[in-house]
Amino acid sequence: MSMQTVSTLWALMRRELWENQGTLKWAPLIIAVITLFFIVMSLVIGARFDAELAFTLDAIREFAGQPADQRRLFMTGALFATSAMFFQFLILLVLFYLSGSLYEDRKDRSILFWKSLPVSDQMTVVSKLLTACLLAPALYLGAAIITQLVILIIATGYGAAAGINPFTTFWLPASLPKLWLVLGSGLVVQAMWLLPIYAWVMFCSAWAPRVPILIAIAIPLAVSLLQHAWTLVSGFRLPEFNLGLIMLKRLGSGLVPTNVNAQIDSTAHRADLTDIQFSEELYMNFSTVFGHLLKVEMWIGIAIALVLLAGAVWFRRRATDN
């Protein structure tokens, strides 16, 4: 990839940043503010019941005396949990972003301006995909990191009041570099897992005459209903291969952060939770994240995504203002 390509892609992604400020800038900020608001509110309410914070400070001193692995489990677990809300909203908003990505400029005719620039249609589609898979996750991760840092700073204040060393009690067990790396690489793997869904929504966005998100939902829904109706004709056998269910399953399993080691195995019909050791290995393990790359389904999904993206480029090339 030449420097020219990189700078063009970056210019196009800045366009996405400017155009989709609500999704890419304000939404993560608002989630951060709301998360911190609830934390501060619970501390304020706690302070009202716990005059002079005697119990709270005792509990902190107690926590400081816990073994190192217990403190690590608690700190990383708590910080990981605060990031979860960011990433659930991320996927939801990215789906809406993608559904408009190749549609809005056709609707308001500004596509004629974009097409007057020496930028290929592949490049346009790729810039939007990269925005969804890398730029948006990076911004949401950034907001989650800021939230975690503010939480740690608040904890530091409480720790100082309790007379313990906040660094060894809170900051060190939080294992921040590892936590952020796990979360960051987890988001990239998650985007790869969801790529066929993303590509499908983009594909619909490239040609839909109106409301692409509804069309992206209606088509698989109609196909699976038809498949279902057909099984009624063909001797009441349940469908083994149902498009709607496959897409729902992909989306559902994609919502679970890829670093969480919860094998949802369709043949077992329920997640087997009995032999899970409750430790930070459950969500702080790189092999869990990258293990997804070894699955056949991952690469089948990426292959399907590439076909759909090629289709999106094909429609984009033919798209004008009417």
Added chain:
Amino acid sequence: MSLTIRAKNLTRHYGRTRALDGVDLDVPAGRIVGLIGPNGAGKTTALKAILGLTSFQGELEVLGLDPSRRRDQLMQDVCFIADVAVLPRWARVWQVIEMTEKLHPRFSRERCMYYLKNTKIQQKQKVKTLSKGMVVQLHLALVMAIDAKLLILDEPTLGLDILFRKRFYSNLLNEYFDEQRTILITTHQVEEVEHILTDLMFIKDGKLILNSTMDDVHERYVEVMARPDHVDEARQLGPLHERVLFGRHIFLFDRTDLGSLGELGEIHRPSVADLFVALMGDEYDNGLAGEEAA
């Protein structure tokens, strides 16, 4: 001589209607071409084909490239303004300028600022808060700041006041145009561009019914304001068109002996608008033609 646009048997169907019906076109470099036609005649389709924005049958080469395949490469040397200003409404003025600068290697920010200097456009304004005319001004400034070989203007001055229109065309002619560049203009305001055109094309129902240089047009067509007693005589010479103005009959002839016409009455050079009415035929006559051509 290198051709900027070369089309052979260019055809485009929309269902059963033929928006373009076997158009042959050769536009050399260094021309200012006016493409004039009523709405629905195929003007916009022709421009879109040239810009790689629509598929077509037949042969078409723009600056040696096939626009339907190499639009991105072609846009390095071609700029265009579509019939309405289509700048992204969510963007701020500085963002539009910045994006064009980053994405177009031949864009000069300096020149763009020079053209914007005389407008009321503010850098921080959003495009959607600009008036229609201001959006057009911004778009024209962007386009004129690009060092392109082919400039395509589809109704460029729609919604602009007369002062800006005059200034735009004088900028276009004096500062932008040179022998290396080609400009293709479609407009309804024929009388504003007819003095700057070097070539004239009329399009009707997807076919070019006139395609020649302005010099040839002036040589070929004459208008005679016939004296009342010569009206029948003039009619017998087979004029292309006859109209009545203040009771005087005005006939438009295609290449007739000027000497004999002089005896019928005063001879004028027809305006492009009058020629348009004459060649477009009866359905565009009078009221309709006035709107379309004027």
